[in-house]
Each structure stands twice: as structure tokens, then as C-alpha cells.
Amino acid sequence: xxxxxxxxxxxxxxxxxxxxxxxxxxxxxxxxxxxxxxxxxxxxxxxxxxxxxxxxxxxxxxxxxxxxxxxxxxxxxxxxxxxxxxxxxxxxxxxxxxxxxxxxxxxxxxxxxxxxxxxxxxxxxxxxxxxxxxxxxxxxxxxxxxxxxxxxxxxxxxxxxxxxxxxxxxxxxxxxxxxxxxxxx
Amino acid sequence: xxxxxxxxxxxxxxxxxxxxxxxxxxxxxxxxxxxxxxxxxxxxxxxxxxxxxxxxxxxxxxxxxxxxxxxxxxxxxxxxxxxxxxxxxxxxxxxxxxxxxxxxxxxxxxxxxxxxxxxxxxxxxxxxxxxxxxxxxxxxxxxxxxxxxxxxxxxxxxxxxxxxxxxxxxxxxxxxxxxxxxxxxxxxxxxxxxxxxxxxxxxxxxxxxxxxxxxxxxxxxxxxxxxxxxxxxxxxxxxxxxxxxxxxxxxxxxxxxxxxxxxxxxxxxxxxxxx
Numbered sequence: 361x362x363x364x365x366x367x368x369x370x371x372x373x374x375x376x377x378x379x380x381x382x383x384x385x386x387x388x389x390x391x392x393x394x395x396x397x398x399x400x401x402x403x404x405x406x407x408x409x410x411x412x413x414x415x416x417x418x419x420x421x422x423x424x425x426x427x428x429x430x431x432x433x434x435x436x437x438x439x440x441x442x443x444x445x446x447x448x449x450x451x452x453x454x455x456x457x458x459x460x461x462x463x464x465x466x467x468x469x470x471x472x473x474x475x476x477x478x479x480x481x482x483x484x485x486x487x488x489x490x491x492x493x494x495x496x497x498x499x500x501x502x503x504x505x506x507x508x509x510x511x512x513x514x515x516x517x518x519x520x521x522x523x524x525x526x527x528x529x530x531x532x533x534x535x536x537x538x539x540x541x542x543x544x545x
Numbered sequence: 546x547x548x549x550x551x552x553x554x555x556x557x558x559x560x561x562x563x564x565x566x567x568x569x570x571x572x573x574x575x576x577x578x579x580x581x582x583x584x585x586x587x588x589x590x591x592x593x594x595x596x597x598x599x600x601x602x603x604x605x606x607x608x609x610x611x612x613x614x615x616x617x618x619x620x621x622x623x624x625x626x627x628x629x630x631x632x633x634x635x636x637x638x639x640x641x642x643x644x645x646x647x648x649x650x651x652x653x654x655x656x657x658x659x660x661x662x663x664x665x666x667x668x669x670x671x672x673x674x675x676x677x678x679x680x681x682x683x684x685x686x687x688x689x690x691x692x693x694x695x696x697x698x699x700x701x702x703x704x705x706x707x708x709x710x711x712x713x714x715x716x717x718x719x720x721x722x723x724x725x726x727x728x729x730x731x732x733x734x735x736x737x738x739x740x741x742x743x744x745x746x747x748x749x750x751x752x753x754x755x756x757x758x759x760x761x762x763x764x765x766x767x768x769x770x771x772x773x774x775x776x777x778x779x780x781x782x783x784x785x786x787x788x789x790x791x792x793x794x795x796x797x798x799x800x801x802x803x804x805x806x807x808x809x810x811x812x813x814x815x816x817x818x819x820x
Contacts (some may be wrong), residue, residue: 369758400704401627401711403793403811410687423765424575424772436794439765442577448769450575451794452763453621456583461621470577 361506362544363478364390364427366471368464368494370486372395372514374409377484377536381414383538389415389545391427391442395467397460397488400438407434421449421530435462442466443474468494477502480544482537484508486518503510506530506537526545549588549765554581555595562599567609569684571616573771578618586615613685619657620762622701623722624708626793629761629812634667634691637788637814641756647676648756651782653748654763655683655741658692658731659705662721664759665735670715674738680752682744689741695731697722702729748775754784761813762792769798776801783817790814 369377373396383390398406410432411418418432427433427447435441436451440462446451450470457463467492468481481498483491485508500506505528510516511532522528532540556579560571571579583598590608592598601608624630641648652661668674683689693704706718723733744750758779764772776797779789790806791797791813797805805815 401708403626405627420794422794423792424769424796438621442581444575444577450577451765452578452618453625453792454578454618455621461749466581475579482672 362480363475365480366393367482368395368491369484370488370518372485378413379534386414386415387429388430390429392432394432394434395462395464398437403437423451425449440466442470460490464491465494469497472498472501472503479503482506483519483522485513485515487515489521491518492525493522495522499526504529504533509533549584550593559599562602566603573690573768574766576767578766588595608688614687617656617685620659623659623663623705624712627708627711632809632812639736649678650757651680651752651755652759653680653682656688660759662731662735666721677738679739682742684744697729697731699727699729731765742749748778751778751782755782756784756787758789760791764795780804785819789816
């Protein structure tokens with residue numbers, strides 16, 4: 361019944377994302393959107409690093425690329441990544457939000473509008489409040505929301521800000537997030 | 546984030562108003578980002594709702610002129626993607642300079658002038674600014690005015706200076722952009738070879754015989770069908786062997802790619818085939 365998973369993270373999220381991508385089955389039934397804070401001027405290296413242990417392909421989408429199940433889409437450096445209608449990615453160079461481009465809020469809000477109750481939003485470790493508003497919006501529009509247990513986070517700012525703003529569906533440790541995703545059909 | 550939210554129907558109504566009253570057709574713009582821009586405009590001008598914006602647009606021409614500027618998205622900073630600018634300086638421009646004739650460069654849909662000024666700096670440092678004719682086109686009169694006056698956002702100064710350093714320019718960034726408290730201003734003598742043209746949103750009367758088109762991060766705001774159409778217009782404007790540069794994450798799709806030779810894949814530099 362779900363059509364997409366979206367994950368937001370910043371400082372301290374790399375290991376967690378790697379672990380999740382490693383645990384997913386090769387035929388994961390939906391696309392995984394990744395909006396992770398990254399250096400603006402470094403265009404290459406990140407997607408390669410995430411790919412090493414991932415069991416599904418990780419790509420940096422081109423503008424208007426069509427989403428496919430079983431692939432992970434990483435927001436490219438120095439672009440916002442929106443969800444456009446008809447399952448397409450739309451990139452944008454508009455002003456940073458929360459000092460961030462890509463901004464997790466923007467990816468989450470546009471994805472929430474596109475998928476309503478058919479999306480799972482996950483906020484991981486991070487040193488910035490970006491994402492807190494996004495996961496609220498996703499929750500309000502009927503999506504399923506998960507926040508990484510701040511106790512487990514390398515940096516708690518992002519998860520704590522999210523939890524303060526929204527009563528999310530689940531507060532999970534990494535292993536529980538993985539268990540949840542593995543049960544999806 | 547915007548606190549105002551409008552729907553797809555509101556967005557379509559506004560598009561229709563602009564089309565009816567001013568003849569600008571935004572219907573081929575990608576909806577998500579257009580909707581976001583409209584929300585931002587409604588918020589920044591304290592209009593509170595899409596209906597109010599609609600009414601204001603109908604009645605207030607100067608407001609519409611500002612609107613055209615605010616609806617356009619800037620290219621974000623000067624010397625964005627320093628590696629592209631290095632490639633331009635070290636490979637592309639020298640290749641185009643083969644003959645000693647003056648050649649034409651086109652920068653469509655100028656908004657902030659960041660690409661224009663970056664290119665002018667690069668060409669001046671190569672000592673060939675006087676050997677080119679740059680055409681900067683825009684559908685936004687306010688944008689052109691600002692660019693001509695050298696207006697630059699102080700917020701973008703630091704990242705642009707950093708980019709310039711990574712580009713390994715021959716001089717210092719502050720030689721071209723002076724900062725004065727909260728404002729920054731660019732050296733307008735850099736525009737010596739630039740002429741500005743007002744162009745409608747549908748690219749009417751596009752320049753011909755262009756050797757280089759710098760068109761980065763503009764088609765991301767269009768829907769796929771219009772992207773293809775606009776790229777056809779660019780192709781028509783290029784002289785044989787002319788070069789087209791699009792944004793790092795933009796794509797020439799399908800058959801259209803056959804008309805080009807890929808010169809640099811990571812920087813998205815394409816050369817028009819001879820026939």
C-alpha cells in the first residue's frame with residue numbers, strides 16, 4: 361500500500377543510511393528518497409560511498425527523472441530535490457532553506473503532497489532543525505512517520521526538533537527501522 | 546518554509562490570469578516549484594491568499610513587473626560548479642577562439658546575472674572579452690535593470706568568492722565585487738561586450754549564429770515537453786559546432802541527443818553536429 365520511503369539526515373546519519381540500504385532486499389517494492397545534507401561544492405563521491413554497501417542501486421537523479429521501485433535517489437549537491445506530480449523528481453536551485461540546499465523540509469513537504477498517506481518519512485541523526493517541519497507536514501497529510509531514537513543519534517538536534525513539533529508514529533532505533541522496512545510489501 | 550499554502554487549482558487560475566492579462570504563458574512550468582514560488586510571493590507581499598494575488602495581478606502592472614522577477618529563480622551564486630568554469634577557460638573557449646573573428650555568446654533567461662558576470666570575468670582574465678559579443682536575454686525588465694546596475698546580493702558573496710578561488714581565477718574576487726555594508730555591487734565595466742534583449746517567455750526572436758549558449762539550471766523549471774521544445778530552440782540558434790552548456794543535472798533526452806557530440810559529460814557541454 362505504500363508507494364515510497366523518504367529519509368532525511370545530516371551529521372551522524374551516514375552510517376545509519378548505509379546500514380539501512382545494506383539491509384534492504386534487492387527487490388525492495390518502492391523507491392527510497394534520500395535527502396542528506398552534504399557539501400555544496402563536492403559533486404562526486406557521496407553516491408559512490410553509499411553504493412558500496414547498498415543492496416539496491418543508489419543514484420543521483422537527473423531533473424524530471426521517473427522514480428522506479430527498488431532504487432534509492434540521493435538529492436544531488438547544491439540542488440533541492442522536489443517530488444513533482446506523476447512520480448517525477450524535480451530539481452531546483454532556489455534559495456537554501458534552513459541554510460540547506462538540499463533542504464529536507466522541502467523534499468519532505470513536496471513528497472507528502474505527492475504521496476499523502478502512501479509514504480513513510482524517516483528522520484535520522486542531524487545537527488540542524490531542517491526536517492522537523494517536513495516530517496510534521498508529512499504526518500499531517502497522512503503519511504507514516506518515524507524518527508530515529510535520539511538516544512541512538514550521534515547528533516540529536518534534528519530528531520529532537522522533529523519530536524518536539526510532531527507526535528510521530530514511531531521512535532525507532534536503527535534495527536527497528538530496518539525491521540519495519542523489511543515487512544513492507 | 547512558506548506558511549501560505551495554495552492548491553493546484555489556485556496555481557492554474559493564476560497562470561490563466563497572467564496569460565489573459567499580460568500574454569505570458571507559464572503553463573509549461575513545472576508545477577511544484579511554480580506553486581512554491583507563488584506561495585512565497587503571496588507571503589512576502591502579505592496578500593494572504595491566491596485570490597488576492599490573482600486580483601492584484603489583474604490590476605497592478607508595476608506589481609506584475611516585480612512579480613516577473615520574484616517568480617524567476619536565480620542561478621544561486623557566481624562561479625557555481627568551479628570545475629565547469631575551469632573547463633570553459635581551459636578547453637571550450639580556446640577551442641571556439643580558433644579563428645580571430647568576434648563570436649557570439651547567448652545567455653538566455655538571465656535573472657541574477659551571476660552566470661553573465663562570471664563569464665565576463667573569465668573572458669576578461671583570458672584577455673578576450675573584447676573578442677566576443679554577449680547577448681543576455683530575459684523576460685524580466687527588473688532583472689535587466691538590476692544586472693546593469695551591478696546589483697549583487699551580499700548573502701551570496703562568500704560562497705561566490707569561495708567558488709572563484711576554486712576556479713583558480715587570475716585575480717582576487719573583491720576586485721570585481723565590492724562589498725559595502727549590507728550591499729554588494731559588481732564592476733559594471735564587465736558588461737562592455739554585453740547587449741540585453743527583452744524576450745518573451747516562449748523565446749520569440751532568438752539570436753542566430755551563436756557559438757556558445759550558457760543555459761544552466763533553467764530548464765529544471767519547465768515540464769518535460771517544454772524542456773524538449775526549448776532545447777530545440779537552442780539548437781536552432783547555435784551555429785554548426787556551436788556549444789551548448791546545461792546544468793549538471795539537466796538532460797537532453799531521446800532523439801535530440803543525436804544532434805550533438807558530448808564534449809564533457811560531467812559538465813554537460815555539448816557540441817552541435819555540423820549538419
